[in-house]
Amino acid sequence: METKPSPDPERYCYDPVLRWDPQVEDYFNKAYGPDHFAQISKALTRPSSYSCIRVNTVKTTSDAVIEKLTKILNESDDGLKLLQSDGRSSPISKCQIPGLEYVVFVHGSGPHRIEYGAGLESPPKEVLVSRKCAEAVLRGAQVYVPGVLACTAHVEKGDAVAVCVAMEQPGDDEGDWSVNMTRGTTLQDPFYCERSGLYIGMGTTMLSRAGMFRVPHGVAVDLSNRVFRLPSFHNVLEGEIFLQNLPSIIAAHALDPQKGERILDMCAAPGGKTTAIAIRMNDEGEIVAADRSHNKVLDVQKLSAEMGLSCITTCKLDALKSVRLPNALSDSTTLVNGDNIGSVTNHSDLSSNEEMAPGRSEAEENASTEQPSGGDNVSQAEIRKNKGRLKNGRGRTQSQGGRAGKSQGFPPNSFDRVLLDAPCSALGLRPRLFAGLETVISLRNHGRYQRKMLDQAVQLVRVGGILVYSTCTINPSENEAVVRYALDKYKFLSLAPQHPRIGGPGLVGRCEFPDGYVEEWLKPGEEEMVQKFDPSSELDTIGFFIAKFSVGPKD
Ligand SMILES: C[S@@+](CC[C@H](N)C(=O)[O-])C[C@H]1O[C@@H](n2cnc3c(N)ncnc32)[C@H](O)[C@@H]1O
Secondary structure, three states, X not given: OOOOOOOOOOOOOEOOOOOEOHHHHHHHHHHHOHHHHHHHHHHHOOOOOEEEEEEOOOOOOHHHHHHHHHHHHHXXXXXXXXXXHHOOOOOEEEOOOOOOOOEEEEEOEOOOOOOOOOOOOOOOEEEEEOHHHHHHHHXXXXXXXXXXXXXXXXXXXXXXXXXXXXXXXXXXXXXXXXXXXXXXXXEOOOOOHHHOOEEEEEEEEOOOHHHHOOOOOOEEEEEEEEOOEOOOOOOOOEOOEEEOOHHHHHHHHHHOOOOOOEEEEOOOOOOHHHHHHHHHOOOOOEEEEEEOOHHHHHHHHHHHHHOOOOOEEEEEOOHXXXXXXXXXXXXXXXXXXXXXXXXXXXXXXXXXXXXXXXXXXXXXHHHHHOOOOOOOOOOHHHHHHHHHHHHXXXXXXXXXXOOOOEOOOEOXXXXXXXXXXXXXXXXXXXXXOOEOOOOHHHHHHHHHHHHHXXXXXXXXXXXXXXXXXXXXXXXXXXXXXXHHHHHHHOOOEEEOOOOOOOOEOOOEOEEEOOOOOEEEOEOOOOHHHOEEEOOOXXXXXXXXXXXXXXXXXXX
């Protein structure tokens, strides 16, 4: 009788190698040292071992959230598996860092070894998913139909399948990567080497092969046996909690916003940090949340309304043009109802998402925003808002219902604090299965873009104010080199201590590139003033960077 090949454990496992552009790899090897960078690279391919939840303390408490989440976990199959595999009394715990008791962790588990051949006579049938789909699945998501690229022939609904990732492969030309697979392909060779080490779990198909490529949405595979078990809290306790990486929460603490202050969040969407800042201010003061993208501004509006936060105003604004030119004054006055600040949309009077629905007329919105606020206590935010109304005329803060007001920018020195959570290469996000597209030139270009944004941010903070700069990348060109630029160019800026400080030090020194370009990083003594979150460290967070500047007298 013919013996069937048993599944090869080296092939049927999760052991991806993150691919980088060779020059980028050289640069990071120089920056971190080869061993450390290898650890960072490995850590990036894995999800963090816990989900981090920020509790909306304006609406609820950590204890109430823990109780609700425990109930949800106890009632779901995935949750029960988590409880069993976790080995502790409960996978849910409150953050122990002083001041962060409103942060709740739900611990997952993994990597688990999966017996892909258990009970099968031949190698398992396979479903190949896109890299993006796989990264979401590793974070706890389902395998949805659009993420499926290919599968073995004759797959029927209810079949046991191994799920693996379609990874970019190098092409003929340098820097040329492709997946070499069109959607709907039939996987022929069960031993095809490009899928070795890229198996993320075993599950049961919810559709036949034909169904997977015919229906537009739905779950394709019920992935009951996962390499990483992390709870998915998608659509759970909306408005009460927000899933957010720990360093992002720390960035809001670094800004240290005070009740009643006027704060600018320059690149705000989807609003994770904006809402964290609003909660830290107990919803008292004014936060202007700006973003370049109209639709993303609507996301911030939706999140603010969902979380019941009233101190957030939003606007569509290119951060590179955030400082209003003197001649724009009259333009904006004419354009936006006598508003000499810019067109911003306020959520103070919106109580639900429904009220944000596109298509609602401005008149209706204005009517809803004219309701007097109840209660005897008049907050500082309310006083500030009313002062603004008197000064600027009615209309500045009127909601435009599903539309993002376009701002002309803001006068210099008009904010107490500014957060520049800059768009970046995102090379700290986890899990990441491919990084080959960034080149040293593209990494430098990110830094150049960020420096231009910082030039604007510096002008908008008043003397005595605070500027926080953050990114979610491990790339020094976007982190330490941007801080060096800021400190060298603006002598009135100084690095300020951050609380809490749980991240590691920044990089000191410089890097000389083969093309002669020299990049300067931090000077000795500055490294402990920034927070650099290392994905391979015990904190097990995404890669993230935070610098906090005090703004001294500007001459
Ligand atoms: C890192 S994300 C911000 C995340 C956000 N701070 C949060 O915590 O939810 C960067 C944002 O910058 C925005 N962006 C990119 N270029 C911009 C520009 N020139 N002006 C304003 N926003 C910009 C992007 O639309 C994106 O939403």
